[in-house]
Amino acid sequence: MYYKQYGDTNMKVSAVGMGCMRYDDADVKTGNLGKCAEVTLYAHKKGINYFDTAPFYCDDKSEIITGMALSQLPRDSYYVSSKTNMGTVGGKCTAEDFRRRLETTLARLKVDYLDFYHLWCILSLDSFARQCDALYGFFEQAKTEGLIRNIVFSSHMQGTELEDAVAGDLFKGMLIGYNALNYRFRQTGIKAAYEKGMGVVVMNPLGGGLIPNNPDTFSYLAEGTDLTVPQAALRFVASHKEITITLAGCTTKAHVDDACKAVENLAEKTAKEIYDEYENKGVALNNLCTGCAYCKHCPKEIDIPKFMDAYNEKLLGNTIHDRLKYHWHLSALLAAECIKCGKCEKLCTQHLPIMERLTEIAG
Ligand code: SF4
Ligand code: SF4
Known part of the structure; x- marks a missing residue:
């Protein structure tokens, strides 16, 4: 030991x-x-x-x-x-x-x-x-x-x-x-x-x-x-x-x-x-959302942790939209409500590119 x-x-x-x-x-x-x-x-x-x-x-x-x-x-x-x-x-x-x-x-x-x-x-x-x-x-x-x-x-x-x-x-x-x-x-x-x-x-x-x-x-x-x-x-x-x-x-x-x-x-x-x-080895130690919810102050009331949780699924080799639809019962279209004010990214403890991910989810 x-x-x-x-x-x-x-x-x-x-x-x-x-x-x-x-x-x-x-x-x-x-x-x-x-x-x-x-x-x-x-x-x-x-x-x-x-x-x-x-x-x-x-x-x-x-x-x-x-x-x-x-x-x-x-x-x-x-x-x-x-x-x-x-x-x-x-x-x-x-x-x-x-x-x-x-x-x-x-x-x-x-x-x-x-x-x-x-x-x-x-x-x-x-x-x-x-x-x-x-x-x-x-x-x-x-x-x-x-x-x-x-x-x-x-x-x-x-x-x-x-x-x-x-x-x-x-x-x-x-x-x-x-x-x-x-x-x-x-x-x-x-x-x-x-x-x-x-x-x-x-x-x-x-x-x-x-x-x-x-x-x-x-x-x-x-x-x-x-x-x-x-x-x-x-x-x-x-x-x-x-x-x-x-x-x-x-x-x-x-x-x-x-x-x-x-x-x-x-x-x-x-x-x-x-x-x-x-x-130095080129490993991004992680780019996953931890669900900490510190970003939950969106003026458009987008439930960011749930959308980022769904995006985690993509990074883990699964599909974003199944997670959104069947687990969170959310429409991907809500992600398009983002006005890109940047508030959430300033608060994100993982420094995630939330706006970019929402754009991708909204398709
Ligand atoms: S950038 Fe988009 S998701 Fe983030 S707080 Fe502003 S409106 Fe909400
Ligand atoms: S602050 Fe960042 S890591 Fe925490 S829930 Fe929001 S997006 Fe996920």
Whole structure:
């Protein structure tokens, strides 16, 4: 296993962590939780020492399963993280609600403290400010009492917003979605966090299944290696110097093996070095729409993400118009409404040529 330093702490964490949100659905539903826990134990045996869970994952069983496994192991041989936000404490945000949620998590995980506790799923700077105001003091209090070691946050914001979020120096690390599809979208935030000495943990390294489901499109990631495309996609993320841990959602022991193989003899490079290398080889790392919806301010009310999603199909070797018609129930003619004001392209996190694509769709 390849280990990295978690930000400016003295913690050595495995370059891949286990995302504990993918326990086998059938086993979870039939109560065969011990079988799920075997996967966690196997991951630990293979050198993975970071386990990421949360309330509600896997029919709200993930923390329980993870606790079943981790309680069999020495406490100093792993790091465990969980999450909370105003939603999970019932929106009331009292100290008692926060404490009840935290104590439930600790009891389920069978630990006296969490290594990382996330302010969970922040979607905007407004929400970030509101939730920090409401909850950060409770996090600090729990830290003072030794119930949590590090206060971190998880977010789906884009790069410039993440830059603002980390500027306040409140958090030891952050968890964000990042992969070969959306690298432009979050890159500046990752760089800012790294430069601040924060740990950067990445979820969704396979682009929500889009990468493994389109191996031909993403074969460039595996070129010159003995890795499969999903393994190479994990390695792509893990090899960023700025990224500390890449979470792999593991349902089976084979998934654990894939994750471990992906970081064998890892060579760390800065994001710039990685992208320069691809650029020199003439690979456009991606030109797909990620569906982030930041462009949704069209004066003509064109539903741009849906049209760009349909255009993705063309890039993946399928047809635009089937997707528009049968999936989105939209007429291609609506694309002709575009007045080419350029607003959407300025907002597009992937810097896509939206106007050109709409013209093509309108035919
Ligand atoms: S360029 Fe076209 S699609 Fe983009 S915001 Fe303007 S009118 Fe809408
Ligand atoms: S077109 Fe750009 S901004 Fe709009 S959803 Fe796609 S990637 Fe996001």
